[in-house]
Amino acid sequence: MSSVVTSAPTLLFLRRLFRRKLVLLAAVILVIAFALALLAPWLSPFDPASMRMARRLRPPGEVNWFGTDELGRDVFSRVIWGARASLGIGLAVVVISISIGAALGLVAGYFKRADAVIMRLVDALMSLPDILLAIFLVAVLGASAGNVVLALAIVYTPRVVRVIRASTLVVRELPFVEAARALGVSIWRILFVHVLLNVASPLLVQATFIFAYAVLAEAGLSFLGAGVPPETPTWGTMIASGQQYAEDAFWVVGFPGVAIVLVALSLQIVGDGLRDMLDPKLRKAL
Amino acid sequence: MLAHIGRRLAGLLLVLFLVAALVFFLTRLAPGDPAALMLGDQATPEDVARLREAYGLDKPLLLQFVLWLKECATGNLGQSIFLQQPVTQALLQRAEPTFFLAMFSLAIAAAIGIPAGIASAVWRGRPIDQAVSGLAMLAANIPSFWLGLIFIQLFAVRFGWFPVAGYGAPDASFFERLQHLFLPSAVLGVVNSALITRFTRASMLDVLDADFVRTARAKGISELRVVLRHAFGNALVPIITVLGLTLALLIGGAIVTETVFGLPGVGNLVVSAVLRRDYPVIQGALLAVAAIYALINLAIDVIYTLVDPRVRQ
């Protein structure tokens, strides 16, 4: 007698497919966003900086797909160019904070003496709200795209340190690391080959989250006027300069805002999807 | 218990000291002499030198730090360059809107996040769970200033239900203040409800599978009581943690939100100080916020022990 009735668990299957599809959709959105950013010089129908006062605050239409802003600039072109700046800054922040954070986290997790120093510093940096620390750093360093990257990298590095340190503490006790140590493999090789490969998946997941945070934070900083200089089109500066006109011309702030939400949300969904795939134990906590 | 709090306090002081050092030395690295900044473009080198001496800026950096730290310890965070008033006074004057904003936002975030998280966990995998998880993720990824602009356009400009910006006249009634605080609190509350939702859901899921919940069901008590008294009672500790965490996040969020809504709070003060390079105000505000942050964390720790009988003794 067969005990397993092979009826199709349709609902569950659809739900899974939906989950996967959502991640897929998010990934597609990200690819498109990156493509637009990369190809902005060729794709944008207008020069993002060219002002035409005769065409101020035109609503979205055939010529200007996303309308024009308070200086007659084409919002669509500026959103694409803004993607270049916003995604570029986000990516740079991710690369810097992940590489420095991973290195510090490995060292902190492996060497007890370095741990105390590094973690106190991490505690200190994390005892300030992200955005407050960021605007302070930008204020000190000076407002420029490069300094926004630096400031946000400093803000997000401690998160990476914490995650990597925690994973390193676990991995260092695993048999194969002990075996490598017994075989006389150098500590640095153990750290960067054996341990790093094993903490790669939490690192990857962190990277997508930090990317999302960085895109949101850059917009926030630029909005406050403590970020990228207003003449550079980023999604944040566009909202900042368009906000006075929001009442009559919401498209000026609407489109860059939607762009931010789409990109941040997609990054978050992809990050969650990665975590589900890489660590099924965490799935429940999603 | 007391020893534990003592240890935490010591750690807290160390962190505060590090923040102070960070803030002080980074500020001094900044381009531009504070004295020259204070006097403006017209100042002669002699004027600048005189001011440097008056403010002790000619002393060695380390000595300046120690002197500043001593002043900070007595509650004197220095003198604002632009506001013609002590930093401590400037902060205290602007504390009220920020305090109310943070409290109302926390209340709104909790009022959204906790029930949503519970429902999501109880009906896990069902449409309501999917909807809640999706909305929470959306809320977490909307820039608060943009949501603020939308809320202003919709509820203040279009419908006229709330004032567009500001905090009302200086002698405004509390009710008027409430009106001014509602939209900014709603924005911050919505954006920050996501974390609470996720946390509540996760900790409820943990508890709902627990043996004692099964025992409660075996007693024949209603499912509502099982969920609210037995499961939620045990999920409370992590949820309190996340409430504290959210309160800390709200302080950061207030900086942006206050600017959007023109609320004369600490966040607004910090932003204008940054734009004018009013370093004493920036330093003081950062130190004050770090202290509040640390105190919130300490408070969470203490509340823990009050809620959880396993830790209480």
Place this chain on the structure above:
Amino acid sequence: MTAPLLAIEDLAVSFRTEEGEVTPVRGVSLQISENETVAVVGESGSGKSVTSFATMGLLPRPAGRVSQGRILFRRRSGDTIDLATAPRATMQALRGAEIAMIFQEPMTSLNPVLTVGEQIAEAVRLHLGYDRRKAWAHAVEMLGLVEIPDAARRASDYPHHMSGGMRQRVMIALALSCRPALLIADEPTTALDVTIQAQVLTLLDRLRRELGMGVLFITHNLGVVAEIADRVTVMYAGEVVESAPVRDLFNAPRHPYTRALLECMPSRAIQDASGRRVVRSIPGQVSRVERGCAFAPRCADATPACSVEAPMLESDAGRQTRCLRWRELA
């Protein structure tokens, strides 16, 4: 003979899983009368716990359901109802009041943030309608009944103040606080030390006699069965393979699986060549079979026919056996 207190008839329980529907329990029948202890024995995965959860109406929703059969229970009012189809509200009113359950894990089965007195009083207030003070007094009385010293003071303790044996006493007090007619005990002593185990068993047996309850005792330990049960039902891979009065089962097991189980008991352990007592285990593991007898893959007495034809549960002289060859093997 009056109708039994509980009569499970041809029960099947199914779960919806990601792989499809599985039926971990099928064709299970058993009866329990007042003042009788029926033990259900089997390895983990044999379906004994699922049977008890189905009886309590506590199958995980919405995945699990009774897909076949009836669970007839004679209520205190004299009506007999089918627990498999009873409305939720009815089941809720029955649970804790007329049917109670104690669980395997005393360490985790009590709510850590409520005092043990509160946890007992909660059920009492609900089912007996007592006010707060009376319910608390009743809780203290119950704690005394399960021989917890200084009960009035211990009632205000939290579970983490108590040892495992103590907590299981609290669980028993909680289960019995509303004088249920039927108690389901799911491996109540498995997690306890041997000495504590004996104390708890003696206590349960005493309370069963005093309250005249029917007890469904789930265990994998035949030593416990010998001590406490009147009748025994042996389950294997979701089916009842043998059911008999305890003495008959121990003296003359009919099913090869029962026999194998008995041979594994330490008290009957055979001696090896050097004279040491060894504990044997049944080789192989529980597996689902497509056809034939579920135990055939592990059975020492299996013939080719056993893998082809599924045996029926045959009744004979007050016992039941599901084996093609039991007559020739006896």
